[in-house]
Amino acid sequence: MLLAAALDGRPITDIMQWLAFPANRTPLDILRDHGHTAVAAQLKGTVEGPPETRDGIFETARQYAAALLNTEIAAWVTPQEAIAEFKPSEFVDSTDTLYLLSKDGGGGASALIAACADSVMRAATARAERTSGRLDPPMLAILDEAGNVCKISDLPQLYSHLGSRGIIPITILQSYRQGQQVWGDAGMDSMWSAATVKVVGPGIDDPDFADKLSRMVGDHDVESTSVSHSESGKSTSVSMRQERILAADAIRALPKGTALCFATGMRVAGLDMKPWYLQPGANEISTDSERASKAITQRAVAKTASAQGDFEVAA
Structure with a gap:
């Protein structure tokens, strides 16, 4: 339906009307008129399929597009005569900064925020491929609250090659488990592995994740001395044993203002964070x-x- 609206030059808000009435043949006719017969056949199969399957697909689509019911949000993605259109392909050629703000829950535009952020990163990737293979200067993509308002479904896959294109993503999550809820265990593990720098702050209440971090910090040798007494006198022996450098309970009890940094090719480092209000320009x-x-x-x-x-x- 998005393709049909784009081909016919229609506003994205028309999709809400099509989703409300699955029997509406307008998107089918548009796709066929523009030669996209295979896509039209796929859409027709969905519309004419089993009612339970069709209703489930359309209801999911309605939930993703629910933000368009808000006229103020819809205005930002509808062509306006007095407002210039934002084009990701032009933005990635500039040195501008793009701020995308929304909230999670009812009335939020998180789906649109994710779509816009995703389109910008894909445009940046295409721009890098057309030039030397990397953006110069690099593009920094800070995805704060990525698990709430910027749920890019294939973000773990993008992580594997964005860095090589000069696109530096910084994904900020409330917890590791939040990432698992959004991208699944495999997706979150893939993104964690692909990230070259991981910073973990205090407040880790997940025992499994805390134990994982403890194992990543590693062990160290601890000298153990034992003394024994016998008829022949006293003897002392020294042995070495391995012990966790930072136990899971110590990771959970990290004080505020500190963090652990896991960087590729380096041992784990402890960080003392400097609050923004102590920085120049505060x-x-x-x-x-x-x-x-x-x-x-x-x-x-x-x-x-x-x-x-x-x-x-x-x-």
């Missing part, structure tokens, strides 16, 4: 943050007042 950041917070509050209050006005009883 005052400027605080001022900007306060101004942005006030603006968000004002918009939320205005939206609430408008919604309440819609339900006032006429005199």
Whole structure:
């Protein structure tokens, strides 16, 4: 349906109408008119298939596209005369910075955020392939709250080659288990293995993951001295045994402001983190943050007042 809308120059919001009525033949006709008969046949098979299967597929699609029901969100992905269109292929040729903000849960646009972030990284990959094979300067993709608002399904697969294209992804998760919930055990393990630098902060409450980290930190030799007494006198013996450098319970008890760094080709390092508010320019950041917070509050209050006005009883 996305392909049909693009081929016919229709806004993405038309897809919601097609999803609401699976029997609507408009996308089928568009695909056939543009020569995409195989895709049209696939869509027809889905629409005319068993009702249980069809309804499940369409309901899943409706959930992903639910953000388009919000007119304010839909406006950002609908062509506007007074607003320039964002084109990922042009963005990757610039030195601009793109900020994508959303929230998880009802009313959020996390699916659109993930789609936009994914399209930018793919455009950057294509740009790198057309040149020397790597972006210069590199592109930094910071995916904060990736498990909530930026669920790119094939992110583990992208991790295996993004670095070689000059695209540096930084994925920030609440926990290792959160990544498993989003990408599965195999996907999270693949992404963990492909990442050349892993930073783990305090608050690890997963015993299995804490034990895994403990094994990765490694063991060290500990000297053990034993003394025995007999009729002939006292004898002392020294033996060596191996012991975990950092036990799982010690990892769980990491103090705030510290972290463990696992980098390829290096032994594990302990880090003392420096808070942003102790960095140069912290005052400027605080001022900007306060101004942005006030603006968000004002918009939320205005939206609430408008919604309440819609339900006032006429005199």
